[in-house]
Amino acid sequence: MATQRYDIAVIGLGPGGEHVAGELASAGLSVLAVDHRLVGGECPYWACIPSKMMVRAATSLAEARRVPLLAGATAEVIPDWSPVADRIRDEATDDWDDKAAVDRLTGKGATFVRGTGRVVSANEVEVDGEAYAIGRGIVVNTGTNPLIPPIDGIEDVDIWTNRDLVEARELPSSIVILGGGAIGCEFGQVLARFGVDVTIVESGPRLLSNEEPEASDRLRQLFEDEGVQVRLGATATKVSASDGRVELGLDDGSSVTGERLLVATGRRVDPAAAGLDRVGVDPGAHAVPVDDRCRVTDGVWAIGDITGKGAFTHVSMYQAGIVVRDLLGQDGPAADYRALPRVTFTEPEVGAVGLTEAQARDQGIDVRTGSVPIAQTSRGFIQGPGNEGILKLVEDAGRGVLVGATTMGPAGGEVLGALSVAVHAEVPVETLRSMIYAYPTFHRGIETALGDLG
Ligand SMILES: Cc1cc2nc3c(=O)[nH]c(=O)nc-3n(C[C@H](O)[C@H](O)[C@H](O)COP(=O)(O)OP(=O)(O)OC[C@H]3O[C@@H](n4cnc5c(N)ncnc54)[C@H](O)[C@@H]3O)c2cc1C
Numbered sequence: 001m002a003t004q005r006y007d008i009a010v011i012g013l014g015p016g017g018e019h020v021a022g023e024l025a026s027a028g029l030s031v032l033a034v035d036h037r038l039v040g041g042e043c044p045y046w047a048c049i050p051s052k053m054m055v056r057a058a059t060s061l062a063e064a065r066r067v068p069l070l071a072g073a074t075a076e077v078i079p080d081w082s083p084v085a086d087r088i089r090d091e092a093t094d095d096w097d098d099k100a101a102v103d104r105l106t107g108k109g110a111t112f113v114r115g116t117g118r119v120v121s122a123n124e125v126e127v128d129g130e131a132y133a134i135g136r137g138i139v140v141n142t143g144t145n146p147l148i149p150p151i152d153g154i155e156d157v158d159i160w161t162n163r164d165l166v167e168a169r170e171l172p173s174s175i176v177i178l179g180g181g182a183i184g185c186e187f188g189q190v191l192a193r194f195g196v197d198v199t200i201v202e203s204g205p206r207l208l209s210n211e212e213p214e215a216s217d218r219l220r221q222l223f224e225d226e227g228v229q230v231r232l233g234a235t236a237t238k239v240s241a242s243d244g245r246v247e248l249g250l251d252d253g254s255s256v257t258g259e260r261l262l263v264a265t266g267r268r269v270d271p272a273a274a275g276l277d278r279v280g281v282d283p284g285a286h287a288v289p290v291d292d293r294c295r296v297t298d299g300v301w302a303i304g305d306i307t308g309k310g311a312f313t314h315v316s317m318y319q320a321g322i323v324v325r326d327l328l329g330q331d332g333p334a335a336d337y338r339a340l341p342r343v344t345f346t347e348p349e350v351g352a353v354g355l356t357e358a359q360a361r362d363q364g365i366d367v368r369t370g371s372v373p374i375a376q377t378s379r380g381f382i383q384g385p386g387n388e389g390i391l392k393l394v395e396d397a398g399r400g401v402l403v404g405a406t407t408m409g410p411a412g413g414e415v416l417g418a419l420s421v422a423v424h425a426e427v428p429v430e431t432l433r434s435m436i437y438a439y440p441t442f443h444r445g446i447e448t449a450l451g452d453l454g
């Protein structure tokens, strides 16, 4: 029997859950906010922020190595992981202490409980066995955990996930990375630039398989030029460890070895762990079904990676805003994922929004594409070393609007901004063609790619 009552329970305080709890408490509702680890979730402590600090450091090494090509001589650039590890501890994670975040949340009036929460019904939750009656709504933002594939021998090997690498004080001399998605590519390039011998093993035919093949192919080439070994279409059949090395056997009979094995093969959603099976969600679901207000059922909302709408912090925050409005009875647009932006922070950055060419064709859209290699633009020419990339547009020719774009190149994630507006607002291609694009910018490549649509 629940003796304590709240208007709202937020189970899991990833970026979106923390926002929902804070906003609703500030609006005067009584809010029970629950997390069994750190307030803020994966993003600030083991994901976006520390990984982008690593990228920042690795990019500075790459730029220093370009000095002889552009600006004279440098003393030898000697990579050292200590400043990165220190920055992650001191500036990003406060040594994995969330006191500041907890204070911020409770300062807004929420009650924070550190524990494992579970939905019991649409008006009751449980935290470590303690029951709470919930009057107005339960919001679930429990995120994901690294997915460990069932490879023969893997349970006997001390594998790394993103969490181990982010916490590492020292780097191994060599590493095998299983998975060539966003995590594998970002970390793989960082580690290679710090002198680690990196092998990426990807079971699919290309890196960043959700993005345009042109981007994947360029990235693979660049990685190989930097000394990263890329094994595509390779399935791991067994793994073992001995003498301080991990050996991964592959389906073609070959094997790869490294001091460490980093598993980056996607994420696992566990609806039942959050009690969502109690309100009708299939416990084996790979994503929690939600409507366009992120409702699972009457009285229960879900946001973030578990909804399968894009495992990004900006999706979690976007959905949080929708749920806050819904719970406060305010008007506002429903969720619309047509112009979902994403950026993989390799160098060059791979920015993308909306549909790829293949996805647009699969939807039966009358597709026209236009593209330009960044090196062929004025700014790319000026940039010289490090100017690799491509800008590609996907047009719905029937409607004369862009439905997708890829901005791979220096500052690719920033160039993406203009094209996110174009896709989101369905700006007519003719209007985009009539604009003035500043010279010589990277985004001016958009004009050239528009001219190439055909
Ligand atoms: C290495 C890496 C790099 C990334 N880089 C980027 C990036 O650059 N940009 C970007 O947009 N995204 C990035 N992401 C993805 C991003 O981290 C997630 O999309 C983001 O954290 C949002 O997740 P979420 O809202 O689902 O919750 P999460 O951040 O996963 O947080 C969920 C919270 O719920 C808690 N929890 C779980 N179960 C329970 C329970 N039963 N009871 C109580 N608490 C519970 C957990 O302790 C956790 O604090 C990256 C991910 C990784 C792994």
Ligand SMILES: NC(=O)c1ccc[n+]([C@@H]2O[C@H](COP(=O)([O-])OP(=O)(O)OC[C@H]3O[C@@H](n4cnc5c(N)ncnc54)[C@H](O)[C@@H]3O)[C@@H](O)[C@H]2O)c1
Pocket: 149, 178, 179, 180, 181, 182, 183, 184, 186, 201, 202, 203, 204, 208, 209, 234, 235, 236, 264, 265, 266, 267, 310, 311, 312, 342, 343, 344, 345
């Ligand atoms: N910059 C960013 O926004 C950013 C950065 C990192 C992670 N993320 C988010 O985190 C999520 C998880 O990242 P991720 O890289 O783990 O997942 P992912 O889904 O992006 O990539 C996983 C890759 O592993 C491969 N794979 C799966 N099983 C395999 C196996 N047994 N052997 C070899 N390869 C295998 C898949 O084919 C896929 O290419 C991403 O979906 C992304 O949304 C975002």
